[in-house]
Amino acid sequence: MIREEFRVLLVDATLGKGKILQLDGRNEVVGGSGLAAMLFEKFGSPERAWNDESQPIIFAIGPLTGYFPLMSKMVCSFKSNYHNEYTESHAGGRAALSLQFTDLDALVIVGRAKQLSILSIGAHHLEVQEASFLKGMDAESSGKLLRRMFKHGSGHRSIMRIGPAGETGSAMACINVDSYRHFGRMGGGAALGAKNIKGIIIHGDSDFEIPAGGEYAKVYEDVYRQVTSTDMMRKYHNLGTPANLQGLNDIQSLPWNNLQQTSDPGIATITGTSFADETLLRNGACSGCPVGCIHIGFIREKMQDNRYHYNQVAYDYEPIFAAGTMLGVTNSFDVLRILDVMEKVCLDAMSGGVALAWATEAMEKGLISIKETLVSLRFGDAGAYLQAANHLGRGANDFYRLLGQGSLKAAKVYGGGDFACVLGQEMAGYATGELFFAAQSLGFRHSHLDTGAYSYDQKNSTKDVQKAVDFLIDDEPGRVFLTSMVSCLFARSVYKDEQLSKCLESVGLKTLANTIPETAEHIRALRWQVRTKTGFDPENYSIPKRFYQVKTWKGLVDKEYLDNLKKEYGRRIQAIVAEGDEKS
């Protein structure tokens, strides 16, 4: 049976030491998002800067990690250098299962190592190993070296690392997880870089007990059957999320050329089908997932000695939008080449692509020149973007270092804030309309997965502010509970409350099984409370003019409707915080 208390490893990177803590709270915060918020309350300093040595970076898994299919994700939380507020990022790969096999619910790192280091943890060991020879090394090369340095446990072991973007403090720096997954957004790579930690090896060198008796096996079989027999397998495994490219282009909701258009005939060569037909090498999967939605394509390069070298590059809908349509690049191999550069420097592909789209339009309008960009940027010019992505990831000059802090920060200096496609952070690939623009700008992670707004916009053309905001507010607790479990959100059609209750009961978490709705509400409020303490205020987030010029299948965006949605959503979030404060 799963223990009710949390087992947390607290590492002080300054001292190179750690200790195990046993903490209560399973029935209140569950794990993942909830546990991370609880741990930030315990170890974080809301008023101190994101890179203060005392700030924690937190990695947390859920109670069902390893026990049920698609319970495969890990939450990373930290104070973000993008907005100096508390945030979360989520990733798959092997990390979650490795932490479970290390007999831990969470890893918390505070302090700052004296030199660039690798943190290696197992069920019975902890080591902070000096690794200054990895300074400036890209994700591919450091991954190869780390696999050689930590040979044991391949299969159970997870390797996370940052690249040059994280080392130089870019707010677009990601953490690469097991080569093909990422803690992508809000600058997680910089939060780890601020600890002087280049990589983390989680060895997963212990085991965990499977509940005895027939009930668990029966529930597992039922979940497995649902996961493998429903539409989910076909949808996510075959073409995967890139299937959305054509559909969103058809309904005028796909951002092109820095959101100057929402549809373009150029889609013909970068649909999900063309990526699969031309570039797909193989599918991959996070540990414990039978779906295998990870699509890995290939690119080939001719070397100086005339031999060919090929690289494997993971692709999804979002990176294709950011390195493809947003930049006007319509050759699938070119898109993969740009993503390969971003992967190497450990730049979040979505943020990086959207920032380069802003830079391109700023250059077209004469606000910046080659003096800043070092290369002439033009929509559709993949060769220029290969160089610019490298400059952005490595912070090649003052301009790129500023752009790496966010397009709006660069626009403050150079102008062009009206066409910066920023909704809390660089936009996700859904120009679906008013509700999505309001929801991403105020969503907890400024992620399209914070809410179902992108889907609501596609089905609703009425302009009812209360109905739309009710939809966001009512939908959030369920998502928050899933990210506390920590389930892949692709499984949300299987893991409804009734199913989750059976799963929790079958592993002995009976109290939690019977209190899902109220626990979800509690965690939702807790996350917003923590974020608010670090400075969140809806009034601080504005929506750039470009979003008001967007035309979707519903016509031109309605300014009044969008402004009212944002105002009402912000008011409701503040009401949740006030109610949570009253209760606590």
Ligand code: SF4
């Ligand atoms: S569906 Fe994809 S992202 Fe989700 S757990 Fe499976 S492989 Fe990972």
